[in-house]
Amino acid sequence: GQEFQFGFCHVQGVKLQVLRKAFGTLRDTVQAQDNTTSVRLLRKEILQNISDAESCYFIRALLKFYLKAVFRNYYRQASELRLRRALSTLTNNFLALASALQPREEDKVFSLAESARRRFLQVQGAFQQLDVEAALIKAIGEVDILLTWMEKYYQ
Amino acid sequence: DGVAVLPAPQNLSVHSTNMKHILTWSPVVVPGQTIYYSVQYQGEYESLYLSHMWIPSHWDSPIAKPECDVTDDITATVWYNFRVSATLGSQTSAWSILEHPFNRNSTVLTPPKTEVTKDGSHMVIELEDLGPHLEFNVVYWRSEPDAEERSKLIKNGGISVHLQTMEPGAKYCAKAQTLVKAIERRSAFSRVECVEVEGEALPL
Numbered sequence: 411g412q413e414f415q416f417g418f419c420h421v422q423g424v425k426l427q428v429l430r431k432a433f434g435t436l437r438d439t440v441q442a443q444d445n446t447t448s449v450r451l452l453r454k455e456i457l458q459n460i461s462d463a464e465s466c467y468f469i470r471a472l473l474k475f476y477l478k479a480v481f482r483n484y485y486r487q488a489s490e491l492r493l494r495r496a497l498s499t500l501t502n503n504f505l506a507l508a509s510a511l512q513p514r515e516e517d518k519v520f521s522l523a524e525s526a527r528r529r530f531l532q533v534q535g536a537f538q539q540l541d542v543e544a545a546l547i548k549a550i551g552e553v554d555i556l557l558t559w560m561e562k563y564y565q
Numbered sequence: 566d567g568v569a570v571l572p573a574p575q576n577l578s579v580h581s582t583n584m585k586h587i588l589t590w591s592p593v594v595v596p597g598q599t600i601y602y603s604v605q606y607q608g609e610y611e612s613l614y615l616s617h618m619w620i621p622s623h624w625d626s627p628i629a630k631p632e633c634d635v636t637d638d639i640t641a642t643v644w645y646n647f648r649v650s651a652t653l654g655s656q657t658s659a660w661s662i663l664e665h666p667f668n669r670n671s672t673v674l675t676p677p678k679t680e681v682t683k684d685g686s687h688m689v690i691e692l693e694d695l696g697p698h699l700e701f702n703v704v705y706w707r708s709e710p711d712a713e714e715r716s717k718l719i720k721n722g723g724i725s726v727h728l729q730t731m732e733p734g735a736k737y738c739a740k741a742q743t744l745v746k747a748i749e750r751r752s753a754f755s756r757v758e759c760v761e762v763e764g765e766a767l768p769l
Contacts, residue, residue: 412746422749423642432640482614494620495638502608502641509643 414507416563419466421510424503426557426564432503433553435496436488441551446544451536452555456529463519465563466511467526472556473508475534477501480549487546500553571595571658574602574631574649579663581672584698584745585636592631593651593658601627601652606635609643609666619648627652642748644668672745674752677701677722679741681758686730688737688760694723698745705729705739708759718744733764 414421460468481501488494537545574590581587593600603626605619623637639645644666651658678693692701701719705728706712719726719741731737738759743752 423747425747428640477610477614481610485611485615485618491621495623498608498611498620499640501610502643505608505610505613506641506643 413565414560414563415565416466416469416511417462417464419469419511421507423510424507426561429500429503429557429560430554432496432499433557436493436500436550437554439490439493440484440547443547444544444551446540446548449536449540449548450552450555451533451548452552452559453532453536456532457555457559460526460529461522462563464522464526467523468529469560469563470508470511471526471530472533473504473511475530475537476549476553476556477504477508479537480546483542483546484550571600571651571653571656573658573661574651575661577647577649577661577663579635579647579667581667581669583675583695583743584669584672584747585634585696586639586667586669586672587632588635588647588649588663589632590649590661593653595653598653599629601629602631602633603627603650603652604633604635605648605660606638607646608641609645612644612646612666622647639667639669642668642670670748670750672748674743674745674750676752676755677741677743679703679739679755679758681739681760682725683731683760683762684727686733686762688728688731688739689725690719690728690739690741691725692719692722692741694721695743698747700744700746701741702744702751703728703739703741704754705737707731708736708738731760731762733762736761 412425485497488497537549540548572593574593576591577588579586579588588604604622604624606622607619611618622633622635624633635647646666647663648660650660677695680691682689690703702716703719704714704716706714717728728739736759738757740754740757742754
């Protein structure tokens with residue numbers, strides 16, 4: 411038990427409870443800063459009807475986006491020590507997860523990758539529509555939506 | 566303003582057993598004085614994307630001993646860097662950085678201490694408590710030719726767990742190993758321990 415299975419991508423060693431606890435430390439602070447409550451990046455229609463096989467492509471794209479475009483820019487704002495430690499736990503576990511999510515060559519299906527990419531581009535597009543700071547706060551605030559979606563693939 | 570005249574601590578290294586990680590270093594010695602140390606860490610993410618970013622260890626600084634329990638700092642199975650500086654009054658040394666980053670998947674896993682006992686006709690095992698990361702795989706069997714081995718996953722140490730009900734006149738044995746899912750590894754098995762229930766063996 412305690413492993414992720416995104417279609418044919420299997421990952422052990424990253425505990426969902428650790429991610430939830432780390433985000434729990436950040437949640438109140440970051441969601442209080444979110445002034446664009448009418449906007450949502452991880453919209454329900456994007457996250458629903460993702461086939462198991464497509465899920466690995468989609469989560470890889472999302473994790474890479476969070477690691478490269480979101481988390482690194484939020485460290486400046488997480489000046490409080492307990493927030494910075496929680497952010498470090500979150501980012502390093504996301505990094506461990508992203509590193510382990512490598513679909514095998516023989517499993518690569520272009521249509522699935524393409525479908526996942528289109529879904530991801532909707533998220534990225536909505537992110538880029540917002541002002542930089544607001545987009546950062548929104549994306550970090552929606553980590554719990556991401557974790558709830560990831561929970562479906564956690565055994 | 567503290568000038569860095571104090572020598573930086575040397576020989577940093579991490580000693581890790583059963584997912585408890587201790588950072589140690591050679592002490593900075595100034596006769597007649599107490600030297601205090603500060604410890605900071607950065608995970609692989611910080612070193613990749615924010616290399617200037619260091620985070621103070623959970624272990625409250627300043628520390629007077631040349632060691633620090635960094636278990637609570639290491640919360641992912643990735644590489645971690647550590648650095649230590651020494652302070653004496655207003656003097657602060659330069660930072661000294663761990664030569665090779667540490668990954669918790671290199672922790673040494675030891676077989677758990679076990680105690681197999683009988684409670685009436687019940688076979689019971691107690692395992693030492695090794696902290697939140699470690700679970701235990703217990704294998705147990707009735708000591709007879711072609712015995713069937715059974716196993717049980719035990720989530721926490723420090724409690725007695727019922728393994729099976731025993732028949733009079735028979736001997737029952739068990740051994741255990743530690744499991745760490747976070748790093749996908751397990752220890753060697755402990756030595757085998759057996760208990761026997763007095764009395765006549767039941768007729769077949």
